[in-house]
Amino acid sequence: MALPDITLQLAGESGEGVISGGDILTSGAGRAGYWALTFRTYPAEIKGGPCMFQVRIGAERIKSIGNQTDLLICFNQEGFELQHATVGDEGIVIADAESCKVSEEFAGRSFEVAFSQIAEEVSGSRRGKNMVVVGTVCGLLDIDTAEIEQLILQRYAHKGDVGEANIASLKAGEKNARENLPNVCNVDKPGPAERERILLSGNQAIVAGALHAGLNYFAGYPITPASDILESLAARISRFGGVAIQTEDEISAMASVLGAGYAGAKAMTATSGPGLSLMSELIGLGGTAEIPSVIIDAMRAGPSTGMPTKTEQSDLNQAAYGSHGEAPRVVIAPTTVDDCLQCAVDAFNIAETYQTPVILLSDQSLSHRLETVDRPDLSRIEVEDRLTVADPGSQNGSPASAFPRYKLEPSGISPMPIPGTPGAYVSTGIEHDEQGHPSYTAEVHQAMQDKRFKKLDPLAANARVTTTGPEKATIGILGWGSTEGAAVEAAEILTAQGVSAATFYPRVLAPLPVERIKAWAAGMDAIVVPEVNYTGQFARMVRADCEIPLIQFNQITGHPFTARQIADFITANVKTAAGAAV
Amino acid sequence: MALPDITLQLAGESGEGVISGGDILTSGAGRAGYWALTFRTYPAEIKGGPCMFQVRIGAERIKSIGNQTDLLICFNQEGFELQHATVGDEGIVIADAESCKVSEEFAGRSFEVAFSQIAEEVSGSRRGKNMVVVGTVCGLLDIDTAEIEQLILQRYAHKGDVGEANIASLKAGEKNARENLPNVCNVDKPGPAERERILLSGNQAIVAGALHAGLNYFAGYPITPASDILESLAARISRFGGVAIQTEDEISAMASVLGAGYAGAKAMTATSGPGLSLMSELIGLGGTAEIPSVIIDAMRAGPSTGMPTKTEQSDLNQAAYGSHGEAPRVVIAPTTVDDCLQCAVDAFNIAETYQTPVILLSDQSLSHRLETVDRPDLSRIEVEDRLTVADPGSQNGSPASAFPRYKLEPSGISPMPIPGTPGAYVSTGIEHDEQGHPSYTAEVHQAMQDKRFKKLDPLAANARVTTTGPEKATIGILGWGSTEGAAVEAAEILTAQGVSAATFYPRVLAPLPVERIKAWAAGMDAIVVPEVNYTGQFARMVRADCEIPLIQFNQITGHPFTARQIADFITANVKTAAGAAV
Amino acid sequence: MPETIQRDAKDFKSDLKPIWCPGCGDYGVLAATYRAFAELGLDPDNTVIVSGIGCSGRFPGFVNSYGYHSVHGRALPTAMGVKMANPDLEVIAVGGDGDGFAIGGGHFPHAARRNVDITYVVMDNQIYGLTKGQVSPTSLHDQKSPSSPFGNTEYPLNTMATAIAADASFVARGASFRAKELTELIKAGIQNKGFSFIDAYSPCTSFNNTTQIWKDGVKYLPEDHDSTDRAAAFARALEDPLTLGVYYENARPSMVDQHDALKKAAEPQTVDGLLDGYALNIKAAA
Amino acid sequence: MPETIQRDAKDFKSDLKPIWCPGCGDYGVLAATYRAFAELGLDPDNTVIVSGIGCSGRFPGFVNSYGYHSVHGRALPTAMGVKMANPDLEVIAVGGDGDGFAIGGGHFPHAARRNVDITYVVMDNQIYGLTKGQVSPTSLHDQKSPSSPFGNTEYPLNTMATAIAADASFVARGASFRAKELTELIKAGIQNKGFSFIDAYSPCTSFNNTTQIWKDGVKYLPEDHDSTDRAAAFARALEDPLTLGVYYENARPSMVDQHDALKKAAEPQTVDGLLDGYALNIKAAA
Ligand SMILES: Cc1ncc(C[n+]2csc(CCOP(=O)(O)OP(=O)(O)O)c2C)c(N)n1
Ligand SMILES: Cc1ncc(C[n+]2csc(CCOP(=O)(O)OP(=O)(O)O)c2C)c(N)n1
Numbered sequence A, B: 001m002a003l004p005d006i007t008l009q010l011a012g013e014s015g016e017g018v019i020s021g022g023d024i025l026t027s028g029a030g031r032a033g034y035w036a037l038t039f040r041t042y043p044a045e046i047k048g049g050p051c052m053f054q055v056r057i058g059a060e061r062i063k064s065i066g067n068q069t070d071l072l073i074c075f076n077q078e079g080f081e082l083q084h085a086t087v088g089d090e091g092i093v094i095a096d097a098e099s100c101k102v103s104e105e106f107a108g109r110s111f112e113v114a115f116s117q118i119a120e121e122v123s124g125s126r127r128g129k130n131m132v133v134v135g136t137v138c139g140l141l142d143i144d145t146a147e148i149e150q151l152i153l154q155r156y157a158h159k160g161d162v163g164e165a166n167i168a169s170l171k172a173g174e175k176n177a178r179e180n181l182p183n184v185c186n187v188d189k190p191g192p193a194e195r196e197r198i199l200l201s202g203n204q205a206i207v208a209g210a211l212h213a214g215l216n217y218f219a220g221y222p223i224t225p226a227s228d229i230l231e232s233l234a235a236r237i238s239r240f241g242g243v244a245i246q247t248e249d250e251i252s253a254m255a256s257v258l259g260a261g262y263a264g265a266k267a268m269t270a271t272s273g274p275g276l277s278l279m280s281e282l283i284g285l286g287g288t289a290e291i292p293s294v295i296i297d298a299m300r301a302g303p304s305t306g307m308p309t310k311t312e313q314s315d316l317n318q319a320a321y322g323s324h325g326e327a328p329r330v331v332i333a334p335t336t337v338d339d340c341l342q343c344a345v346d347a348f349n350i351a352e353t354y355q356t357p358v359i360l361l362s363d364q365s366l367s368h369r370l371e372t373v374d375r376p377d378l379s380r381i382e383v384e385d386r387l388t389v390a391d392p393g394s395q396n397g398s399p400a401s402a403f404p405r406y407k408l409e410p411s412g413i414s415p416m417p418i419p420g421t422p423g424a425y426v427s428t429g430i431e432h433d434e435q436g437h438p439s440y441t442a443e444v445h446q447a448m449q450d451k452r453f454k455k456l457d458p459l460a461a462n463a464r465v466t467t468t469g470p471e472k473a474t475i476g477i478l479g480w481g482s483t484e485g486a487a488v489e490a491a492e493i494l495t496a497q498g499v500s501a502a503t504f505y506p507r508v509l510a511p512l513p514v515e516r517i518k519a520w521a522a523g524m525d526a527i528v529v530p531e532v533n534y535t536g537q538f539a540r541m542v543r544a545d546c547e548i549p550l551i552q553f554n555q556i557t558g559h560p561f562t563a564r565q566i567a568d569f570i571t572a573n574v575k576t577a578a579g580a581a582v
Numbered sequence C, D: 001m002p003e004t005i006q007r008d009a010k011d012f013k014s015d016l017k018p019i020w021c022p023g024c025g026d027y028g029v030l031a032a033t034y035r036a037f038a039e040l041g042l043d044p045d046n047t048v049i050v051s052g053i054g055c056s057g058r059f060p061g062f063v064n065s066y067g068y069h070s071v072h073g074r075a076l077p078t079a080m081g082v083k084m085a086n087p088d089l090e091v092i093a094v095g096g097d098g099d100g101f102a103i104g105g106g107h108f109p110h111a112a113r114r115n116v117d118i119t120y121v122v123m124d125n126q127i128y129g130l131t132k133g134q135v136s137p138t139s140l141h142d143q144k145s146p147s148s149p150f151g152n153t154e155y156p157l158n159t160m161a162t163a164i165a166a167d168a169s170f171v172a173r174g175a176s177f178r179a180k181e182l183t184e185l186i187k188a189g190i191q192n193k194g195f196s197f198i199d200a201y202s203p204c205t206s207f208n209n210t211t212q213i214w215k216d217g218v219k220y221l222p223e224d225h226d227s228t229d230r231a232a233a234f235a236r237a238l239e240d241p242l243t244l245g246v247y248y249e250n251a252r253p254s255m256v257d258q259h260d261a262l263k264k265a266a267e268p269q270t271v272d273g274l275l276d277g278y279a280l281n282i283k284a285a286a
């Protein structure tokens, strides 16, 4: 019987082409019409060390990393040792004949292929081992290799015969699999694609979204897993007329982003937790001086230096509350790769419209996973610009350098003059009156805090939310960020078990959409909040403001949730009002 | 009729001796057996500008700044203009005859005294104006000036005749008041003192407490209102064998404090909001590497640079959550000046016992208010030290530099070797195993986060709480920090009005004493949380963890609450279950 | 190019009265700045003054131009952001010795290395004025202050040497009480395409009143000083610190120039073009 | 004073195997450090190695001594805290060029000014190794990297010039592949009472493989170089950057010395004595 989708892992040593093999396989499967979503682990060493590439592919859109490994391909013994525990009860293991012995428990569902040897035979070099692996997978799953051959030719165009050698290995792997491993595993064939699709990572999607929104100033400091945003922009932003600068640290990056935003640019930085912490003071300045800015935080596992290559959703507190005093800012979290693109645009639109810092919380798993998504129609993704000053003279006519930059408008949003045009004023983080002049009276402070916080209210009411399932359900899953796919699948699993379940994923987390959460929650018998963190940061925010009972599901393995983990937690732990375990 | 206490204000121009006059008056009243508590405002200018000194004195311990001014002394017209609105319905105004005209509304309760002229007559210089003012107050309130004369002689010992001249002015002011303003206002005479008393500020009390706890390394960067902690320690820590260092910024200060703590010192830094924000990343390191440290945050009004000379309780979020990932730390808040001393000792005891950063949240009003308090008996304030290693060999005996520093003990607290003694290990903010070696497995991460968080549990259960009022009451006031005095007085006001009221002030805010709050809350019909901040940071923490309904009272005037403000808020806004407004 | 409007120093005065103490050197730096701006014919709407926190940090409020009062120590990276976002703006960064060399000191060498096109004027009073008189990185060894009651244990930072080591493209020292010369330095700094650093002695009359000593002690670099000789400039910087003048100049491509070159060399692209790079030319299974 | 135990370089090897790439220069610096420690007879229990984050930041883990792996850029202030808290400890700070001169660059001049008694060894590979190859402050102009695909627009920081401008009391340059000389430099740095800075070229074989160029290019300062002449040292620092040796020395009281003097001069006090200063000698009203 063919599976609706299949989760496969390539496990080996860094340097053996595990990752490049996985990349090409994913691309090839994508071009062959499959949907795909990847996940990988990184070695602790700078170079070398064990690594693993996982891809789940199927005929329908893939929402999460997959509950277990259906097909494990081991490049070496260590790969087997480290990964075999993830293999499902009916999962298949294919091991390198030369270097890997599979244990007894896989008897009957493990096979050997002499990857290196095959490569050597057909190409004269053992280097093609990973292509034999890719070919093996194509043979097993009946994926046409034509597209992959193209990719190989492109990738190795400047490397002499390497392309041809790799293609030979690929085909040899495929042939061997078709001949010697028939019907070992099967996956549903995809139907015709309804739309164009693209394959990219969360970080790549953020870059595309930011550029679409009009990004023209980027400053950042390298940090895993955000560095490739800096690198990608360094390579291409000049083609869009902007600049990308690698600063001496994150404080400098954020300070310069605010300077650029003040000067009228659409400015962004990208970092991970440690950098976000360092930006705390300046994020407070941005909120107080009301300067648009976008901060991408690709979360990694904390605390402190923590586990830089692992994923976690543990920066929400820092994003929402990090900064002394009470400095308003907006926090948003994308849930999928295509949502990264949309949220990047949203981030700029919100930053510009509300004149505020916007922190976009992605995470390591989302930053670096490759996902096939429908190609977004950019012409339909609207871009907004800030309210500037049409005729400052009419509003000003006042003494030198005293434009009422912080005018108390009912909306809380005051027109912002851009240096180079009339309307000179001083932007400041000192408490200030409408002209930006320092003022320490109770009235001014109250009025300005009101202005800065209340202007964000429309976001709570109007920002985007995705929800699945019925309005009245036994189980509601409330979450944020990259866990959505797993949560939606978990709801499907529960529904299939006869327990009605729904999901609710707001994009804007601060300000929290309190009324909308309450309205949705009213239809749920019990609400579970799954978070890849220790304390349940989002659950605590929701309890603080919505005053509804929640059940936290917290897990900090450094890996994303699987749907099964969420469903199992609910089945094991949640008793509904009726008293029965779900 | 004599008042139980009286709130008086001196209002004038910086440079006229308003502050020094107020200081001496407060000291003199203190020596005469009165209790006192002061409050002042600062000019916006670096030098010059209007300033105001307020002191409330009485026969019983003073808990808060006073609900209104009972006696306003104006050094000049601006002083009157800026402060007269604070004068109560029966309050008296005494104005400088030369420079100040009092408005009609004070007819019958305003008096003129020619402060400068009297000074000039008796001392040959108008400089003694402030001493005439002090003498006037002594005359009005029948305070013996003998002690004040002593203080003047001490203060001006090295300044030639200035002391004598000032005493002449003082006495002339007193005489004039006794002769020309008899029975204008009266305050209860204090009874005999039961214990020795001292008069000091919150910052001074923190310094004393820290030194008592064994502080031997201090590093800080100047910032209002914390600078005087650095200055005071620079002047005296060498007498205690320690060092105080002014670093190049707060990041350096905090890094060095952690270095010193690691090396075995009792180490502390002191800052205000902007500095605390900058320390975010390193506080996370302290929590992760489990290094004892104490951070004093003298909160000022935010956000950003905000209003540096004004008070606010708005850094709680930053203190509790500031740092990416999830890094445990302890947050404590003293409520009075003597409690500052006790809490400083507590902070070190907690830091040492639990091997964690401890953030002590004071605020501008507490930092700089002078308060008469019973002299603490230092011999009864216990000092605790960290768990070090008696015989590392027995636990170690293992390879080079692999002492199990992070051993998973049931208490979560592992013995900490001190450099210079056997037990070498590497302290790190990378996720690590028991030996401190980097480790990124799910099991290690989970175990170490459990260790770091759960070791703090005893604090929530056992840390100090103060509470007043009955166990069952109509109104419960739940708060933190320097608002306690006003809250307790507000409860007294409500009680006097026939509404039973109680207060609950925990010292340790993170970890939150959830069970104890819940137990106390169970006896209250309604719970009000007064905070000098905008969003209700503590209320939100309590709701997140205790899931009890709360009524927030938030005010951001830059000034401390008065008891009346809290009582009035409750009367106006709180309806109890019975439905009737309180 | 808009027509140049004749301007007067007082056109650059804002409606806010400085809150500095009587005699504070910052008044002199402010006056020199007004004059420099006027003489260069700067347009207030096209000029941005960026500062950090300190007495000197209040500077932008007193100038009729755009201003940006950042947090403590971040004037330089902020100014870089302003300039790189809109290279047409004239960007001046100002601040104190603490702001620029203590908390903000980490940004200085990088602004210099990048040669970002801004002029940075430090009002150097060898003290923290706003926080009431603690020693700063430029305070003298053994100097007494509230935070060094037994005398400063640290040795002062040599700002000229630091700037020359960082290869700033224009390095000069002036003084608030030498208004004409300071005006010229500020003008020269603004005219230099690249990072210009002007350390302006500016006495703090309240907490470190060096007015008289400085007035008595200042002198100028000799006529024959070769400001293009880096080693010679450094040697000068080790001599009498009260020597004023242009210590060092090293004209080279500015940060704006370099990024302009990148932009010019780049082929324009669209985001759709970018997405093409991720496209899957899907072949649906038959 | 405990009796000096004869030690061997391998006594300083920890049980953790370095995770550096094959050929990484950091191995050489590590070996030189083991030898320097052994030759000086340091006691592992009395020695603390402090680092920030980077490939080089992993260093303390590989040494049998106390270690402290701080966050990125904070090795110097951390080391100051360790040393000032317990001056009997031998404190060595290590790190990368990014750690020390980008994010941590603001601490460097102050460590030098204070003359804190530590030895700071920077493994300078002119690249960010751990984050996979972006340019660092010491990267060359025009150098290509993932974050400078069209060539580095910035100019490299001259670490020798920077240290001399900051008046560090011992300033030297070595190289990982000149083990014997590097060992001597580290020993001399540790023996200097005050802030010793050693910039050790340490090639990154994975992201900026300068091994051959550096090996071919290095030379030494001439015999007659006068390391006590600051101006001359600076002039040297402007010459061929591949020149190794002790550039500059300026012996003066260290931070520990200065604070020791304060402690010695101070009259001991108790907290009760301190409280006496706040005492109210209350006269209760009759
Ligand atoms: C992060 C932070 N730390 C500390 C302060 C307090 N602070 C304000 S200005 C200043 C130093 C002022 O000295 P300087 O830069 O020399 O300026 P000056 O007042 O002398 O002109 C300090 C420490 C602050 N505002 N922010
Ligand atoms: C605050 C913060 N920002 C960024 C990083 C990411 N990061 C880790 S090491 C490093 C730079 C490494 O370069 P270098 O200091 O030269 O050391 P090397 O790896 O070359 O030895 C960076 C940017 C971090 N860990 N923390």
Ligand code: SF4
Pocket (backbone or CB within 6 Å): B046, B047, C019, C020, C021, C023, C024, C025, C026, C055, C056, C125, C129, C130, C203, C204, C205, C206, C207
């Ligand atoms: S304190 Fe000093 S620097 Fe500040 S305004 Fe007064 S004189 Fe100027």
Ligand code: SF4
Pocket (backbone or CB within 6 Å): A046, A047, D019, D020, D021, D023, D024, D025, D026, D055, D056, D125, D129, D130, D203, D204, D205, D206, D207
């Ligand atoms: S990446 Fe470079 S610096 Fe890091 S271990 Fe490898 S060779 Fe050394």
Ligand SMILES: [Mg+2]
Pocket (backbone or CB within 6 Å): C054, C096, C097, C098, C123, C124, C125, C126, C127, C128, C129, C136
């Ligand atoms: Mg200064």
Ligand SMILES: [Mg+2]
Pocket (backbone or CB within 6 Å): D054, D096, D097, D098, D123, D124, D125, D126, D127, D128, D129, D136
């Ligand atoms: Mg490096």
